[in-house]
Amino acid sequence: MHSFTEENYLKAIYKLQETNGEVVATSALAQVMGVHAPSVTDMLKRMAGKKLVTYQKSKGFKLTEKGKQVAVGIIRNHRLWEVFLVDKLGYKWDEVHDLAEQLEHIHSEDLTNKLDKFLGFPKADPHGDPIPDANGVLPKSKAVLLSSLKVGEQGTFTGVTDHTPAFLNYLDKAGISLGNTLKVKAIEEFDQTYTIQLNDKKGAVISHKVANSLLVNK
Structure with missing residues (x-):
């Protein structure tokens, strides 16, 4: 059994490896976790003792296969609970992250698999993030x-x-929802403001920061 803190570290490391490469710098993890680098180093030493991470001198650290399995399991739990909260309890997509952060630490593979079946084996959470299957395949x-x-x-x-409630609420107000077709109509040279068209109908003007936070399938 791993502590909540260890599981949160494993999840953060996994996500950093997805975006920054296999080896993660201590400073990058400290920024994500909101703690000082020495605290990260101490935690990583304990996690290395449990064979959850390995350290490469002057480079950084990465998850072991054991650490990766734990991280993917936590991510699976988190995203399934988010689906449950939105689809079955009526929460909005900007309200579920913190609740799922608490629920993800319930350790019951049987419960997780039954929840997955109850929800109809969803492929993605309410924010569009893919859900690992029962074998840990993402x-x-x-x-x-x-x-x-x-x-x-x-x-x-x-x-x-960007999963922050403020950003998700902004998208709701702008009428931008998952499944919309977004077409780039113009990009302002001065400040990189985007004019987009939604579903070939409604238009919207968004900043480059917003455009850089939206994922689309071409």
Whole structure:
């Protein structure tokens, strides 16, 4: 059994490895966890003793296979609980993250698998993030950032890179929802403001920061 803190570290390391490469710097993890680097180092030493991470001098650290399995299991729990909270209890997508953070630490493989079946084996959570299956296999996403599209190109809105309630609430107010077709109509040269068209109908003007936080499948 691992502590909640260890599990949160494992999950954070896994996500950093996905975006930053196999080896993760202590400073990067400290920033994500909101703690000082010495605290991260102490935690990693304890986790290395449990064979959850390995350390490469002057480079950083990465998850062992054991650590990866634990991290993927936590991510699976988290994303399934988010689906449950939205689909079955009526929560909004900007309200579920903190609740799922608590529920993800319930250790029952049987409960997780029954929850998965009860929900109809969903492939993604309410934010569009893929859900690992019972074997720990995480589907590979082909999504790209909206900001990578050129004028005239379009894609289906499938996810976000910013999960903060403030950003999700902003999207709700702008009428931008998962499944929308987003077409880049224009990009302002001065400040990189994007004019987009939703589902070939409604138009919207968004900042480059927003465009850089939306994932689409072309």
